[in-house]
Amino acid sequence: MASALSEWAGDDVRLADVDRAIARLRGQTAGKSGQPSLRTSVMTHMAWVPEPWIDKARAALSGMAERHPSRAILLFPEPNAGSDGIDAGVSLECYAVPGVDREVCSEVIELRLRGMRSKAPASIVEPLLISDLPVFLRWRGEPPWGSQELEQLVDVTDRLIVDSTEWDDLPYPYRNLATLFDRANTSDIAWARTSRWRTLLASLWPDIVTVGTVRVRGTQAQALLIVGWLRSRLERDDILLEHVQAERLEGIDLDGKPAPFPPGDPPIPSDVLSDELDRLGRDPVYEAAVLAALQ
Amino acid sequence: MPALYSLAYRRLLPSRFAVVGTSRSDETDDGFREDMKQAVQRYARDEFRQDVWDELSGSMRYVAMDFDDDAAESTLDDVVTELDGQKQLGGNRVYYLAVPPPAFPTIVDALGKHRTERSGWTRLIVEKPFGHDLKSAQELTALLRQHFAENEIFRIDHYLGKETVQNMLALRFANGIFEPIWNRQFIDHVQITVAESIGIEGRAGYYEQAGAIRDIFQNHLLQLLALTAMEPPIDFTSESVRNEKVKVLKSLHTPGPKSVVRGQYGRGFVEGEEVPAYREEVGVASDSMTETFVAAKLYVDNWRWADTPFYVRMGKRLARRETTIAIQFKRAPHPPFEETAAEGLRPNVLLVHVQPDEGVSLAIGAKVPGQGMTIQTVHMDFLYGGAFRTGLPEAYERLILDTMLGDATLFTRNDEIDEQWLLVDAIVAQWQRDRPAFPNYAAGTWGPPSSEELLRRDGRSWRRH
Numbered sequence: 001m002a003s004a005l006s007e008w009a010g011d012d013v014r015l016a017d018v019d020r021a022i023a024r025l026r027g028q029t030a031g032k033s034g035q036p037s038l039r040t041s042v043m044t045h046m047a048w049v050p051e052p053w054i055d056k057a058r059a060a061l062s063g064m065a066e067r068h069p070s071r072a073i074l075l076f077p078e079p080n081a082g083s084d085g086i087d088a089g090v091s092l093e094c095y096a097v098p099g100v101d102r103e104v105c106s107e108v109i110e111l112r113l114r115g116m117r118s119k120a121p122a123s124i125v126e127p128l129l130i131s132d133l134p135v136f137l138r139w140r141g142e143p144p145w146g147s148q149e150l151e152q153l154v155d156v157t158d159r160l161i162v163d164s165t166e167w168d169d170l171p172y173p174y175r176n177l178a179t180l181f182d183r184a185n186t187s188d189i190a191w192a193r194t195s196r197w198r199t200l201l202a203s204l205w206p207d208i209v210t211v212g213t214v215r216v217r218g219t220q221a222q223a224l225l226i227v228g229w230l231r232s233r234l235e236r237d238d239i240l241l242e243h244v245q246a247e248r249l250e251g252i253d254l255d256g257k258p259a260p261f262p263p264g265d266p267p268i269p270s271d272v273l274s275d276e277l278d279r280l281g282r283d284p285v286y287e288a289a290v291l292a293a294l295q
Numbered sequence: 296m297p298a299l300y301s302l303a304y305r306r307l308l309p310s311r312f313a314v315v316g317t318s319r320s321d322e323t324d325d326g327f328r329e330d331m332k333q334a335v336q337r338y339a340r341d342e343f344r345q346d347v348w349d350e351l352s353g354s355m356r357y358v359a360m361d362f363d364d365d366a367a368e369s370t371l372d373d374v375v376t377e378l379d380g381q382k383q384l385g386g387n388r389v390y391y392l393a394v395p396p397p398a399f400p401t402i403v404d405a406l407g408k409h410r411t412e413r414s415g416w417t418r419l420i421v422e423k424p425f426g427h428d429l430k431s432a433q434e435l436t437a438l439l440r441q442h443f444a445e446n447e448i449f450r451i452d453h454y455l456g457k458e459t460v461q462n463m464l465a466l467r468f469a470n471g472i473f474e475p476i477w478n479r480q481f482i483d484h485v486q487i488t489v490a491e492s493i494g495i496e497g498r499a500g501y502y503e504q505a506g507a508i509r510d511i512f513q514n515h516l517l518q519l520l521a522l523t524a525m526e527p528p529i530d531f532t533s534e535s536v537r538n539e540k541v542k543v544l545k546s547l548h549t550p551g552p553k554s555v556v557r558g559q560y561g562r563g564f565v566e567g568e569e570v571p572a573y574r575e576e577v578g579v580a581s582d583s584m585t586e587t588f589v590a591a592k593l594y595v596d597n598w599r600w601a602d603t604p605f606y607v608r609m610g611k612r613l614a615r616r617e618t619t620i621a622i623q624f625k626r627a628p629h630p631p632f633e634e635t636a637a638e639g640l641r642p643n644v645l646l647v648h649v650q651p652d653e654g655v656s657l658a659i660g661a662k663v664p665g666q667g668m669t670i671q672t673v674h675m676d677f678l679y680g681g682a683f684r685t686g687l688p689e690a691y692e693r694l695i696l697d698t699m700l701g702d703a704t705l706f707t708r709n710d711e712i713d714e715q716w717l718l719v720d721a722i723v724a725q726w727q728r729d730r731p732a733f734p735n736y737a738a739g740t741w742g743p744p745s746s747e748e749l750l751r752r753d754g755r756s757w758r759r760h
Contacts, residue, residue: 015566019651042673086567113567120564123739127492127566127615132644132658132758133674156759278663280671 009089015127021090022107044129045070045277046137048121048153050077053140053166060138060269061108068277071130074110077118077149084115086124122152134158136277137184142167145176154184161276163189164221171224174290181287187276189269190221191286196262197249198229204259209234211254215242218249226252228293229285237295296331297339298691303351304341307696311385313354313378317371319361327357340689354382362401372409386415389698393422395501400438407442418698420449423514424505425707428723429716436709445709449698454515454618455705456690456697459649463522463620464536466647466655473645474527476624479603483642485523486621486758489516489609492565493616494738495587499578506585507557511609513719515618517544518707519649520605523620524595533704537711544714548594549721556745557731558588560612563738570612570738584733587611590746591722592753606750608757612738618649621758632668641672644758 008021045068049057054076061072094105109128113121129135137157143150154160160180167173180186201208214230216223223243231239242253248266252259267275302308316327332352336343356378358371379386390406392399403419410417419439426432439448454460467473476482489511495502502510521540528535561572573579573587588610595605624643644658655677663669697705735743741757750756 042671084568116569117567120567120569120739123564123614124567126739129615131617131619131646131648131656132641132672278669 007091012085043070079118081114087112160184161187165190165219200262213240215253217244217251224293228289231292232288300335391420450707453690456694487607490613537708546597554592556590557586558743559733560738561734620647
């Protein structure tokens with residue numbers, strides 16, 4: 001079980017203060033051996049978290065260190081704050097490893113970007129990225145397409161993770177998302193949540209080839225991605241979608257007949273995010289589904 | 296002074312020891328001590344201890360003087376001689392010159408003139424810049440040699456005092472596993488980055504004359520390259536190490552114009568804050584052609600490194616403060632995995648962090664636990680803070696102590712300086728032929744696009760982050 005052992009916080013800080021705080025906290029974790037805890041990271045995990053998403057972002061991050069030891073950088077933009085500045089908090093999330101005296105620790109850095117500081121986030125995170133490790137960016141909510149903060153962060157990111165369930169006016173935002181495919185590998189939590197259903201639908205081959213109408217009870221994003229996936233895989237743009245709004249993917253009918261329910265429970269949010277953090281390459285099947293969802 | 300304090304804190308200074316500060320400014324002994332105390336309290340790496348400070352400052356004196364003034368020179372000599380007698384210093388003296396280049400000849404002449412017959416040794420620490428080009432550097436050396444022997448001159452390059460730079464020698468020559476593969480057979484290329492996120496910090500007068508090539512390339516960067524590429528010395532004496540370094544510097548092939556990129560920063564963002572363009576800095580000409588960024592592809596023309604590029608880059612107002620030496624090894628000749636299995640696999644890189652986060656990191660491919668065979672790059676890190684509880688000494692501590700001990704291993708010899716200037720002069724001469732469109736990179740980025748192109752046309756890219 002991971003625990004947050006040490007914490008530091010400061011207002012109106014420079015990034016050198018954050019670096020020093022990390023080094024100091026690590027020194028404070030020295031155990032009986034007199035040596036500080038081990039640092040382990042396989043990535044830098046950034047998250048852009050506007051105010052409404054803060055609690056959910058922290059919850060999803062919880063327990064991630066053991067599965068994906070990483071330096072986590074949570075960016076809380078506050079463009080309308082009355083002043084410009086960076087407030088920071090640093091903690092070490094540590095956990096025991098069997099057979100090893102010292103705990104393994106990962107850093108969690110929270111940066112509150114006030115005023116204009118929220119407009120140039122790449123210049124803030126770049127000094128904090130761990131050299132030569134992939135950078136994952138989880139963007140909470142719908143990205144402000146074309147904004148400098150999105151453009152900058154995409155440029156320093158290897159993989160962009162979004163959840164199109166969090167967006168309004170679908171499918172139109174998919175058009176903007178598709179423009180980023182050549183710049184950063186993209187994952188969509190909404191897509192990941194359809195994984196169990198896609199496996200099941202694929203098992204209906206070859207009967208599914210002639211499907212005319214797909215009725216999806218779930219989020220709009222899931223419905224669009226399911227039908228987009230079928231259109232692109234079956235190379236047919238005439239498959240119709242009927243969407244029934246639900247909080248989660250509850251069922252799929254094919255030409256009026258319910259598809260079997262996939263076995264098991266749907267994964268919890270941190271499991272879904274964890275799976276996406278395992279992926280490094282481009283996902284051409286998802287990209288094709290997004291483009292087909294726009295038809 | 297913080298370095299001296301840290302040495303005193305660890306009782307590494309001799310008991311018979313005195314400090315005399317001198318400059319043009321009027322100041323009393325007490326005022327000088329107070330200024331130095333504040334510097335120690337603000338910058339020293341150790342806690343402030345009154346007893347340590349009292350012992351160090353007890354024999355601290357100040358002489359306000361202009362070296363053009365013969366009478367003032369005598370005053371300084373009198374004070375030093377007086378302290379020599381009081382503290383029984385045996386006539387041993389270290390002169391530390393941190394002065395602007397124009398003041399140099401006058402001060403060296405004055406010090407030389409007052410060298411009288413006395414027992415004990417004299418050592419002169421000289422801060423960079425060592426001249427402006429080869430000619431001025433040789434003139435400077437000639438001036439120094441009028442009064443001081445080469446073994447009395449300690450040309451300081453504080454990078455050489457850094458633990459991680461010295462650790463490069465330990466890494467290479469204390470481990471059996473690296474040296475056999477430290478050559479063109481196994482190494483694809485080397486990248487050396489000396490990046491600063493700060494601007495010129497009010498030093499326009501100096502920087503307008505120097506530029507990135509004289510400020511960093513001529514000294515720190517070429518020294519890092521020499522330590523990376525040098526042959527194993529037969530021992531760790533100053534002459535053996537410096538002999539090997541100078542061989543590397545002599546082997547450096549002068550890069551053609553297409554192999555050198557220069558840049559100057561425009562406006563941009565650093566730490567989320569908008570910062571001015573170089574030409575908007577106070578004291579900088581609005582049409583300045585001074586470069587704040589240099590990238591180059593260098594070749595060490597010898598048996599070990601033939602055809603192995605050393606890509607180097609350095610500059611101001613870059614995306615982050617970082618000094619690293621990255622040894623990128625050749626890829627495995629035949630990875631037996633499916634292409635998708637190894638898409639997260641990057642080449643093996645041995646990364647020496649000189650600053651910050653000082654340590655060494657080796658990137659290797661490892662199987663991701665679970666079903667199937669997916670390979671991902673992971674890092675084996677050695678961080679000083681994680682392995683040793685002893686704090687890292689500041690570079691100046693080591694270098695000042697070495698000067699007192701007479702060990703010049705970590706100082707630059709005059710023939711190294713000459714070789715460094717030869718290369719710089721050749722590059723600067725090529726620059727006279729064209730006038731680039733400055734500014735050509737935004738502050739807070741990794742330099743101009745042509746820097747990326749320098750590697751891209753070789754099928755390579757700069758390390759990210």
